[in-house]
Amino acid sequence: MMNLGSDASALLTRVPEPELMDDDDQARAYAEADFAEPHNHFVQLLQETFPQLPQSGNALDLGCGPGDITLRFAHAFPAWSVEGWDASEAMLNYGYQAVEAAGLQDRITLKKVYVPQSDTVSDTKSDTVSFPLIFSNSLLHHLADPMALWTEVKQQSGAGTAVFIMDLMRPTKRETARNFVDLYAQDEPEVLRKDFFNSLLAAYRVDEVKDQLVQAGLGGLQMRAVSDRHLIIWGQL
Numbered sequence: 278m279m280n281l282g283s284d285a286s287a288l289l290t291r292v293p294e295p296e297l298m299d300d301d302d303q304a305r306a307y308a309e310a311d312f313a314e315p316h317n318h319f320v321q322l323l324q325e326t327f328p329q330l331p332q333s334g335n336a337l338d339l340g341c342g343p344g345d346i347t348l349r350f351a352h353a354f355p356a357w358s359v360e361g362w363d364a365s366e367a368m369l370n371y372g373y374q375a376v377e378a379a380g381l382q383d384r385i386t387l388k389k390v391y392v393p394q395s396d397t398v399s400d401t402k403s404d405t406v407s408f409p410l411i412f413s414n415s416l417l418h419h420l421a422d423p424m425a426l427w428t429e430v431k432q433q434s435g436a437g438t439a440v441f442i443m444d445l446m447r448p449t450k451r452e453t454a455r456n457f458v459d460l461y462a463q464d465e466p467e468v469l470r471k472d473f474f475n476s477l478l479a480a481y482r483v484d485e486v487k488d489q490l491v492q493a494g495l496g497g498l499q500m501r502a503v504s505d506r507h508l509i510i511w512g513q514l
């Protein structure tokens with residue numbers, strides 16, 4: 278857990294970024310970027326976190342973007358199907374093409390869905406329509422109201438659902454965010470470097486995510502930093 282020290286007021290204030298990545302240039306740059314290393318790491322951590330997942334099932338990828346992780350998951354879990362939800366048509370269009378190119382239309386369904394579909398968790402939701410696995414990468418920091426993610430997780434889960442979320446952590450200083458861009462996105466196009474910088478400033482801190490989970494009644498989920506800029510939140514409901 279991050280040590281906040283005594284002067285929390287000196288910490289970098291969150292700077293929200295637009296929720297949806299629906300600008301065509303931005304979506305293209307993101308869809309064409311090489312995320313092999315971090316996205317394989319995501320799937321590997323998911324596998325290590327849940328070594329006892331059922332042999333097959335239907336997973337939900339929230340904020341799937343152009344579907345790169347959705348596809349990597351489908352390759353790593355060949356008996357599973359997966360639904361990817363995103364509200365950006367520009368992103369989904371790249372995703373539809375990628376799914377078709379991989380010939381995985383029978384196991385991957387991408388849908389235009391704004392998260393959360395509803396502000397409240399329905400009292401009548403039935404365990405029979407829940408997903409046994411819900412995962413998400415880099416959606417949380419886009420959300421103006423972070424409770425959107427946790428509300429959707431609750432709405433789409435049932436008893437035993439495995440939850441695996443990864444996102445960026447906001448650094449304590451603006452200068453650190455700049456250094457991360459130079460270190461990890463040195464050769465990327467300017468549009469991606471800018472996105473990465475803005476995303477670091479929009480990300481939530483560990484203590485903020487902890488408060489969100491408690492507020493959502495998901496305090497049983499666990500959380501840890503897995504790099505200098507990424508955290509994971511996981512658990513079984």
Ligand SMILES: C[S@@+](CC[C@H](N)C(=O)[O-])C[C@H]1O[C@@H](n2cnc3c(N)ncnc32)[C@H](O)[C@@H]1O
Binds near residue numbers: 297344346362
């Ligand atoms: C940084 S991208 C991550 C995409 C993908 N998960 C990945 O790791 O490559 C964030 C995605 O979340 C989507 N998004 C942001 N807010 C959303 C919302 N409220 N509902 C649905 N999608 C949203 C954006 O359109 C964008 O495609």
